[in-house]
Amino acid sequence: MSLLKYESQIREPLVDGDKDYHQITEDIIGPIETNPSRLWYIGFTISVALLIFGVYSVYRDVAYGIGQWNLNKTIGWGWDITNFVWWIGIGHAGTLISAILLLFRQGWRTGVNRAAEAMTIFAVICAGQFPIWHMGRVWMAPFIFPYPNTRGPLWVNFNSPLLWDVFAVSTYFTVSLLFWYSGLIPDLATVRDRAKTKFRKLFYGVVAFGWTGSTKHWQRHESLSLVLAGLSTPLVLSVHTIVSFDFATSVIPGWHTTIFPPYFVAGAIFSGFAMVQTLLIIVRKVMNLQDYITIGHIEAMNKVIVLTGSIVGCAYLTELFVAWYGQNPYEWYAFKENRVNINSPYGWSYWLMMFCNVASPQVFWSQKLRRNVTFTFFMSIIVNIGMWYERFVIIVTSIYRDYLPSSWSTYYSPSIWELGFYLGTFGLFFTCFFIFAKFFPIIAVAEIKAILKTSGENYKAKMTQMEKEDAEKFYIEEVEHAH
Amino acid sequence: MAGGRKKFVVGSFSDEKVLFPAVKNVRKAGYKIHDVYTPFPIHGLDHALGIRETSIHTAGFIYGTLGTATALGFISWIFTKSWPLNIGGKPHFALPAWIPITFELTVLFSAIGMTLTFCYLCTLAPFVKKHHFSLRATDDKFVMAIECTPNTSEAELQGFLNSAGAEDINIQEAETGWWIGRYDTEQKLYRDEVGF
Numbered sequence: 264m265s266l267l268k269y270e271s272q273i274r275e276p277l278v279d280g281d282k283d284y285h286q287i288t289e290d291i292i293g294p295i296e297t298n299p300s301r302l303w304y305i306g307f308t309i310s311v312a313l314l315i316f317g318v319y320s321v322y323r324d325v326a327y328g329i330g331q332w333n334l335n336k337t338i339g340w341g342w343d344i345t346n347f348v349w350w351i352g353i354g355h356a357g358t359l360i361s362a363i364l365l366l367f368r369q370g371w372r373t374g375v376n377r378a379a380e381a382m383t384i385f386a387v388i389c390a391g392q393f394p395i396w397h398m399g400r401v402w403m404a405p406f407i408f409p410y411p412n413t414r415g416p417l418w419v420n421f422n423s424p425l426l427w428d429v430f431a432v433s434t435y436f437t438v439s440l441l442f443w444y445s446g447l448i449p450d451l452a453t454v455r456d457r458a459k460t461k462f463r464k465l466f467y468g469v470v471a472f473g474w475t476g477s478t479k480h481w482q483r484h485e486s487l488s489l490v491l492a493g494l495s496t497p498l499v500l501s502v503h504t505i506v507s508f509d510f511a512t513s514v515i516p517g518w519h520t521t522i523f524p525p526y527f528v529a530g531a532i533f534s535g536f537a538m539v540q541t542l543l544i545i546v547r548k549v550m551n552l553q554d555y556i557t558i559g560h561i562e563a564m565n566k567v568i569v570l571t572g573s574i575v576g577c578a579y580l581t582e583l584f585v586a587w588y589g590q591n592p593y594e595w596y597a598f599k600e601n602r603v604n605i606n607s608p609y610g611w612s613y614w615l616m617m618f619c620n621v622a623s624p625q626v627f628w629s630q631k632l633r634r635n636v637t638f639t640f641f642m643s644i645i646v647n648i649g650m651w652y653e654r655f656v657i658i659v660t661s662i663y664r665d666y667l668p669s670s671w672s673t674y675y676s677p678s679i680w681e682l683g684f685y686l687g688t689f690g691l692f693f694t695c696f697f698i699f700a701k702f703f704p705i706i707a708v709a710e711i712k713a714i715l716k717t718s719g720e721n722y723k724a725k726m727t728q729m730e731k732e733d734a735e736k737f738y739i740e741e742v743e744h745a746h
Numbered sequence: 747m748a749g750g751r752k753k754f755v756v757g758s759f760s761d762e763k764v765l766f767p768a769v770k771n772v773r774k775a776g777y778k779i780h781d782v783y784t785p786f787p788i789h790g791l792d793h794a795l796g797i798r799e800t801s802i803h804t805a806g807f808i809y810g811t812l813g814t815a816t817a818l819g820f821i822s823w824i825f826t827k828s829w830p831l832n833i834g835g836k837p838h839f840a841l842p843a844w845i846p847i848t849f850e851l852t853v854l855f856s857a858i859g860m861t862l863t864f865c866y867l868c869t870l871a872p873f874v875k876k877h878h879f880s881l882r883a884t885d886d887k888f889v890m891a892i893e894c895t896p897n898t899s900e901a902e903l904q905g906f907l908n909s910a911g912a913e914d915i916n917i918q919e920a921e922t923g924w925w926i927g928r929y930d931t932e933q934k935l936y937r938d939e940v941g942f
Contacts, residue, residue: 283886284760284785284885284886285885285886288785288885288886409820409824415829416828416829417829418824418825418828418829418831420831420833421821421824421825421843421844421847422833422836422840422843422844424846426847427846427847427850430846430847430850430851431846431850434850434851434853434854437854437857437858438853438854438857441857441858441861442857445861445864448870449785449786449884452884453785453884453885455884456878456881456882456883456884456885457881457885468875469872469873470872472865472870472871472872472874473869473870473871473874473875473876474868474870474884475783475876475878475883476783476784476785476883476884476889477781477782477783477868478781478782478783478784478788478791478792478795478797479781479792479797479800479868480868480870481784481786481787481788481791481792482787482792482797482799482800483800483802483864483867483868484787484864484868485787486800486802486803487802487860487861487864489803490802490803490806490856490860491857491860491861494806494853494856494857497849497853498850498853501846501849501850505846508846708785709785709786709787710786712785712786713786713787713788716762
């Protein structure tokens with residue numbers, strides 16, 4: 264790739280500083296080979312503490328049942344399903360960066376794809392916890408899969424969106440894992456070949472699968488990555504579409520809308536990019552990777568945030584308009600009284616969502632703000648809160664007032680164990696991420712090397728001349744001929 | 747696939763610009779390049795080496811159709827034969843409702859199948875040990891290994907590599923066998939490729 268593809272001089276470099284191949288290895292693999300900083304230990308300790316709290320909350324769910332949650336007669340889906348949809352959505356940005364941007368040949372994905380893919384996997388693991396423990400009798404969990412049994416045989420209902428969800432989420436997890444790990448193998452081999460200690464030699468020797476960097480292997484690896492990207496692209500769209508079917512195929516006012524699939528997918532990418540920003544702004548600072556995750560990368564992601572935020576805003580307004588235009592009194596009531604009316608019990612959550620997801624990302628039309636790291640970090644938190652509230656609004660405001668006013672529920676707020684479960688998944692997510700950042704290359708080393716000579720700052724400076732003289736001559740004489 | 751030990755002359759390159767002409771010249775001179783090990787994929791190098799295009803994507807397509815067939819076959823057997831469930835009087839054979847699961851299984855089979863095929867073809871697995879000609883092949887060097895035949899003059903070959911721009915030239919002996927892979931048979935000779 265390196266000499267055969269040229270990039271316009273107008274584009275800003277993707278790798279800053281005076282780098283060569285070896286320097287890239289040093290910069291990215293180096294932090295793995297030293298002891299982690301104090302910040303790492305502090306962060307890891309907090310994550311593990313949260314995780315332990317979460318494990319205890321889940322232990323209580325199993326021991327006492329989900330009656331310890333504040334769910335009630337009409338709100339059978341409360342925080343747990345909100346959290347499920349939120350985490351799944353966060354995962355989607357990883358696949359978007361690694362798969363869709365690969366198909367669109369976006370060079371800037373190379374700096375952020377590895378961390379984003381890892382985020383996807385950990386987020387899906389966190390998401391999976393909610394439906395599993397929501398079952399209450401968790402030992403019944405295997406019954407969600409169709410297998411020959413002595414109950415009839417009795418099979419699962421293949422026409423149910425909840426079963427589609429089982430297939431969608433488990434497929435999504437598996438494919439993301441394969442994509443992530445197949446990309447990691449060459450980089451793990453780099454760590455292995457540099458290893459000095461006995462532990463590192465053994466550990467990376469095992470996990471690198473005996474990768475040598477043979478030309479034929481690279482050729483197959485490229486083909487594998489491309490096809491997996493092609494498969495992941497419709498997959499990621501299907502996963503959140505199917506999650507939205509959990510709601511859209513029901514007849515609950517507020518859920519029963521055809522706009523849900525694209526609306527959920529846009530929202531998922533929106534929240535996912537916000538989470539990528541949150542993580543990477545910390546990572547680039549703590550691990551000193553500003554040369555690889557540049558302001559340009561942050562700006563590119565902010566552009567995606569303003570785009571998807573606007574799509575989401577458009578969807579909210581469409582939904583509202585259709586509720587009024589559709590003339591269904593129940594649906595219009597759900598929107599007008601349960602959501603838009605700020606004096607209703609949950610009216611505040613609707614307007615909080617509107618502010619965080621629709622109004623606030625619009626500031627990113629300003630280039631100055633897009634390139635401001637501190638401001639981006641602040642905004643990424645706002646968007647994450649907003650997207651959590653989107654799911655809360657969809658779920659709780661649609662079901663707390665039933666068709667039958669006598670069963671309208673009293674105010675729902677989570678119990679400490681519902682909260683503990685949610686915080687526990689944060690613990691799980693960050694514990695995984697801290698371990699990943701310590702033991703695995705957090706930036707795709709091989710992919711950065713492949714774009715270095717087209718997009719590295721020092722190489723870009725010489726580019727115009729090279730393009731005119733030797734590279735072109737080289738390309739015509741040596742490479743095209745060889746095909 | 748056991749074999750004896752083979753001798754290789756190994757040279758490292760640090761620039762693609764030098765590597766490509768070197769590959770061509772070495773092959774032109776009639777030497778057999780065993781492999782070139784690189785830290786990242788270099789587009790066009792496979793063609794320069796005369797390695798044929800991979801067909802792993804075809805395997806992916808076949809696994810995918812297998813997934814489609816499995817999902818459709820299994821669900822329709824269950825809902826029409828094994829346990830026909832009456833869901834509000836709707837048809838037992840409810841194809842549109844099965845599309846999501848069929849799609850997911852297509853993707854799942856294709857992804858798993860392709861990855862396993864990839865690992866099998868490249869002999870990648872935990873605890874696999876291979877001969878590494880140079881540890882810097884995963885860092886910053888492009889390492890070319892040329893197989894020695896009984897007729898090869900090692901000194902001459904080393905000199906030739908040196909003139910082609912290689913650094914750190916050495917001779918290594920390695921066990922032949924499964925780690926070599928099968929593409930040494932699929933790599934065309936230069937004279938076959940250009941046709942003289």
